[in-house]
Amino acid sequence: MNRVVITGAGTINALGHNVPQTLEAMREGQCGIGPLEFRDVDRLAITIGGQVKGFEAEGRFNRQQIALYDRFTQFTLEAAKEAIGQSGLEFVGDLAARSGVVFGTAGGGVSTWDDNYRAVYEEGKNRVHPFVVPKLMNNSAASHVSMEYNLKGPSFTVSTACASSNHAMAQAFMMVRSGMAPAMVTGGSESMLCFGGVKAWEGLRVMSRDACRPFSANRNGMVQGEGAGVFVFEELEHAKKRGAEILAEVIGYSMSSDASDIVMPSKQGAARAISGAMKDAGVNPEQVGYINAHGTGTAANDKTECAAVADAFGPHADNLMISSTKSMHGHLIGGTGAVELLACIMALRDGVIAPTIGYEEPDPECALDAVPNVARETKVEVALSNAFAFGGLNAVLALRKAP
Amino acid sequence: MDIKNTVIGIIAEQAVLEPNDVKMDSTLESLGIDSLGLVESIFAIEEAFDITVPFNANDPSESDFDISSVASIVAGIEKLVKEQS
CATH class of the missing domain: 3.40.47.10 (Thiolase/Chalcone synthase)
Structure with missing residues (x-):
């Protein structure tokens, strides 16, 4: 391959x-x-x-x-x-x-x-x-x-x-x-x-x-x-x-269908896509430092997504950063994963994690490190980008720092 | 227009029940109406009475519109019809 x-x-x-x-x-x-x-x-x-x-x-x-x-x-x-x-x-x-x-x-x-x-x-x-x-x-x-x-x-x-x-x-x-x-x-x-x-x-x-x-x-x-x-x-x-500048490497992906509800997200469907992307990329959960979340800001998505991340990562969920840049650019619907991939590239190439802005109160149902309000400088080896659609169709990409 | 019977009719249609089977102390959950059914019912109610119902599915409890039972929904609609007519 x-x-x-x-x-x-x-x-x-x-x-x-x-x-x-x-x-x-x-x-x-x-x-x-x-x-x-x-x-x-x-x-x-x-x-x-x-x-x-x-x-x-x-x-x-x-x-x-x-x-x-x-x-x-x-x-x-x-x-x-x-x-x-x-x-x-x-x-x-x-x-x-x-x-x-x-x-x-x-x-x-x-x-x-x-x-x-x-x-x-x-x-x-x-x-x-x-x-x-x-x-x-x-x-x-x-x-x-x-x-x-x-x-x-x-x-x-x-x-x-x-x-x-x-x-x-x-x-x-x-x-x-x-x-x-x-x-x-x-x-x-x-x-x-x-x-x-x-x-x-x-x-x-x-x-x-x-x-x-x-x-x-x-x-x-x-x-x-x-x-x-x-x-x-x-x-x-x-x-x-040809000596091209490499921004990042794409190392894996996974797609899944919830097969359950036309609008309500499913923890299992999301978790399967997240785990599948890591498996396809051949990385361990511990290697993932950043997830660009689907993070829509709805009650249903965010708690389901956090539960899915917790399931897929186990204890490492508490060590990784997960931010939603939708707080800044809004939800671009069918274009959103593309703009959000830029945040993954920035994390891997520049060592800058985009924040989740507008974050005001911790939610016990979203008890992960959402990188609230202020960007963070730190090195990341592998990043994931989540997308969970209406209709229960999920796709997660895995990226690594440029070789 | 009889507000109570119209609201019950809309809820009954959504629940695929006879209006007689919808009691004032029924909850949407007990009638088998899920979040999509709720949003559809509110739309039908807004259309029937030409009102705007302040309801955000992200946080039903904060929406200043009580959906805990059929009675509370009817009371809320009666208030809105009065305010918005």
Whole structure:
């Protein structure tokens, strides 16, 4: 089996328009969550989110591109530009033929659906733009990245709600590890912060009106975010041969299904995914120093996740750090695992653990080291990234410091 | 509109029971209504009375809306209908 390393990273999210800005914000424990700004926000009960501000499509893309790029595709293309640029890879010949794109998204072009439903239902129009379908389809981001960078290998989009990005990156990892592809562009994107997108989430009654406070006893729900995270996964020898900078190594993954409830998480399903990722990576629990939690800030997720970690790690659960950066950038739904992987890279490469901000009161049901409010400097050998989706579909990735 | 009978009708439908089987001292748990069923019932109640029910599934006890029994739900809805009409 081949070893798989990350040679490029890119992002845009509420904390920053690129990786350095985002990591700086995570180090500083900054909060990217604030008042939502879009049409009809006054008709919502939930009016906060981790919205990407100062991002104008005009100036980044031409008129024809904007007609085809939903906001989630725009985010993906910007993040892909940063990631592929950093990797230094140019996809030509055999490399292009065998390398592909696997992205995650839960909703795809939600604001395109929203705008066009509004046009036909509310405004009574009988005609919509000819590119509505190619703009809103869940695979449009993957397709546009493949076209932009000449990636002609296996390419598709994975949609497993809040675990979409982790499932996508697991696919990319498997392809590079097995030798199917020398490199894969992977990650995920989401842009649901529009009237219909937030209105749908409001209905579930799990959203906070004031802040995302994972693991804190006074947490009162999740806060949505938006953005994208994109990575270049590359076979180790391929990367070494060309002298590429290696950000971290991906060493394992695991996927599981709770097979129990459409929204309530299961400790067993989560614990199986966590243990499975360590087993696949060939590491002992004691080697894991940091977990980027799913940590949504809902009552149900956080206590279930902590119980799962306690089960999977035994006594070592008390020695490791587990933080939720959703407290800063919000929950990017299908894109969340991709942005959160950056916190794992920062832990492994820079020895900086991103904090869980908004942490106010310890919860006996979440009695782990959540790295409250302030980042911590410490060396970590192995990190995990958890994602547990609605529908009970779980995906956990394991990473190690660059070889 | 008879608030009590409407609320009982909504809860009975959610529990797949006859309205007669829903007693004022029944709890949602005893009727077999889980968290999703509760959220759906509240939605149906909001639609029926055109009111907003302050309920956060993360912390039902803090939501200033008592869901401990059918009687407490009916009382809460009566209060909200009065306040919001």
